[in-house]
Amino acid sequence: MKIYAKALSVLLLSGLSATGLHAQAPAPPVKDLGEPAPALTVGKWLKGGEVDGLKKGKVYVVEFWATWCLPCIAGMPHLSAVAHEFKDVTVIGCSILERKTTDLATIEKFVAGKRDTMDYHVAVDDGSKMADNWLKAYGERGIPFAFIVDKQNRIAWAGHPMNLDKILPQVVSGKWNVEKAAADRKDMQRLSKIDGNEVVTTLNKYMGRPGNPVGALARIDSFLKVEPGLKYYPKMGHFTFVALAKTNEAKALPFAKTWFEANNDAPSYATVTDAVNYLEHPSPEMYAFAAYCYQAQIDRYPWSMDLKVTYKAMADLYKKGGDEKKAAEFAKKSDAAPAGRPAH
Structure with missing residues (x-):
């Protein structure tokens, strides 16, 4: 006990806790819009x-x-x-x-x-x-x-x-209006935390094959009654599209288009291209929309796409949707494309 007490006193005198960790000052508050710009250093x-x-x-x-x-x-x-x-x-x-x-x-x-x-x-x-x-x-x-x-x-x-x-x-x-922009940004940061944490942990359990899309939509509705602003946030949009695609495709496609527009800086096209692979009976329109999402990724993020693989996936989608002409077109593009992602 004397040895432990002596060791503890050394820790305290040296500015350490008994767990051996340095005491940490609280992080400074996040700055808001409207504050003076920092210096150019x-x-x-x-x-x-x-x-x-x-x-x-x-x-x-x-x-x-x-x-x-x-x-x-x-x-x-x-x-x-x-x-x-x-x-x-x-x-x-x-x-x-x-x-x-x-x-x-x-x-x-x-x-x-x-x-x-x-x-x-x-x-x-x-x-x-x-x-x-x-x-x-x-x-x-x-x-x-x-x-x-x-x-x-x-x-x-x-x-x-x-x-x-x-x-x-x-x-x-x-x-x-800087004041309004600051208020909007604070609300966006608040909703982003909910979207990235509570929304994910709550709705993940409804996913899978076949999952429980009806239950997911009910839970989404309960979320939106409290926080309507979450509707087109990244994770909420992802779960909403997947659940709608399994239950009401006629609503899923227009929802995805509006969701993409609301997240124009980083639309989640991969949600659609992934989801189409585990839907039971996708319509030709769903297959065509998934192919469109692949093309959108090529257009926006060409450095990240393996064109040979992507064009082949698009050809398969068009074929499943009954568009033989498009399927043949993209099969030829796949054959002509180099393997791997573009060099930089």
């Missing part, structure tokens, strides 16, 4: 010239990317188009969260190789300052991700860069 400007701080009276887009991030790379031409369209807006792309093996020279070579597809100001993080003070401070972890800084030097908006076209004109014209 970049390590080096790589393209487009140095941006000497964020000045009041100007609008800025600050976007985050990495050399390993294929969706970031795919979105670079779009960000260049935004920079060309909005001449009075300063567009900045900052490399963050790079792998430990990726040095500055590698990033510089990457940026130089992009030429006109990266036609805006480009910088690299100073350690992790930009990642910490911007992305993580606002409760985000994934990239690509963008912020808009308004003329009052406030964070006016934060989200996927593909949505800049809808928001930026409102910020530039002064018509953007």
Whole structure:
């Protein structure tokens, strides 16, 4: 006992708990839209010239990317188009969260190789300052991700860069309501937690073959009576489509289209292409829609698709749906396509 008491006193004096763990300070609160923009603490400007701080009276887009991030790379031409369209807006792309093996020279070579597809100001993080003070401070972890800084030097908006076209004109014209956007974002973050946790754990038990789709729809209705805003959230939409596809295909297809539109930055096409494989009697329309979802993935995420395999899957879907002409067309595409995913 004396030995234990002495050891415990050493732990306490050294700032450790009896379990051997350092006492941890509570995490700082997540920042809100409308707060002053953080400083630009970049390590080096790589393209487009140095941006000497964020000045009041100007609008800025600050976007985050990495050399390993294929969706970031795919979105670079779009960000260049935004920079060309909005001449009075300063567009900045900052490399963050790079792998430990990726040095500055590698990033510089990457940026130089992009030429006109990266036609805006480009910088690299100073350690992790930009990642910490911007992305993580606002409760985000994934990239690509963008912020808009308004003329009052406030964070006016934060989200996927593909949505800049809808928001930026409102910020530039002064018509953007930052207070409403902040309230909407807080509610979105609240609902996202419910969608990713309670919705998944509750509705998973109704899935499977054949599962209990009627029970799932009843449970979904009870969720939506309390939180109607959840209807088109990613996980809720997934379970709703699968349950409808098993019980009422006429409702499943229009639901999926609306759900995709509500999640335009990352529509879950795979929900449809996966579900069609375990439906008992899909209609020709369902087979055709699943093939459309494969094509949509090719169009949006070409770097992630094995074209030979995907075209073969599309040919099989069209054949099952009775469209022999389309089946033959995509079988030929599969034969002609190279094996594996595209090189980058």
